[in-house]
Amino acid sequence: MDEKMKQLTEIFQDVFDNEGITLTADTKIKEIKGWDSFIHISLMAAVQDEFGVAYNIEEIMKLKTVGELIASIEGKQ
Amino acid sequence: MINMKKIHHIGFLAKNLEKTAKDFESMGYERNGGGFDPIQKAEILFMNMDGVNVELVVPSEDSEVYPLLKKYRNAPYHICYEVENLEQAIEEFVKQGYALFRPAVKAVAISETARVAFLMGRNVGMVELVEL
Numbered sequence: 001m002d003e004k005m006k007q008l009t010e011i012f013q014d015v016f017d018n019e020g021i022t023l024t025a026d027t028k029i030k031e032i033k034g035w036d037s038f039i040h041i042s043l044m045a046a047v048q049d050e051f052g053v054a055y056n057i058e059e060i061m062k063l064k065t066v067g068e069l070i071a072s073i074e075g076k077q
Numbered sequence: 078m079i080n081m082k083k084i085h086h087i088g089f090l091a092k093n094l095e096k097t098a099k100d101f102e103s104m105g106y107e108r109n110g111g112g113f114d115p116i117q118k119a120e121i122l123f124m125n126m127d128g129v130n131v132e133l134v135v136p137s138e139d140s141e142v143y144p145l146l147k148k149y150r151n152a153p154y155h156i157c158y159e160v161e162n163l164e165q166a167i168e169e170f171v172k173q174g175y176a177l178f179r180p181a182v183k184a185v186a187i188s189e190t191a192r193v194a195f196l197m198g199r200n201v202g203m204v205e206l207v208e209l
Contacts, residue, residue, distance in 0.1 A: 036144035037141045037143075037144060038141055038142060038143075038144045038145055039144070041141060041176060041178045041197045042197060042199075042202075044176045044178075044197070045174070045175060045176040045196075045197040045198055045199045046199045048171075048174045048175065048176050048199075049173075049174030049175075049198075049199040049200075050174075050199075052174070054171050054177075055176065056177065056180070057177070057178050057179070057180065060176065060178065
């Protein structure tokens with residue numbers, strides 16, 4: 001969990017172009033400053049590339065918190 | 078290496094379809110069909126010059142790429158590649174970590190039989206695949 005949180009933090013900082021982003025399991029992805037639907041898809045592309053998992057579009061759009069995202073990655077690995 | 082036949086077109090965001098089309102025409106491009114594409118949720122117009130197709134795209138507010146229009150206004154934003162077998166190509170891209178965000182559907186703006194899919198790559202951005 002900690003290692004994934006570290007990897008996800010780096011991904012979020014890169015995609016949002018904001019090194020100040022910190023994440024917790026409760027962080028709501030859509031409430032991060034600068035979020036939009038295109039950023040969301042870009043995030044998922046980075047997650048798929050980083051963790052070697054695949055999502056369909058329904059799964060991508062359903063993920064709301066960082067905790068849900070980590071759980072879904074672990075469920076797919 | 079992923080097997081693709083050739084580049085089919087370059088997708089180009091346009092804030093105002095008519096104004097952008099006229100500027101492309103002044104560079105020698107000719108209009109080559111289009112219309113509203115319910116899949117991309119966008120007004121489309123193909124422009125052609127010397128065998129190169131540029132797809133002008135004016136996304137609706139509910140399109141995933143609408144935020145890009147707000148950010149970049151008029152700019153290229155995806156490359157579309159022609160493939161022999163759409164499902165096989167999608168599978169190869171997904172294996173390499175691309176996110177499939179618009180699964181295979183008919184592309185009425187291209188032809189009656191064409192099917193397209195859209196993927197997002199971590200380092201290359203948006204990729205469209207078309208099977209004619």
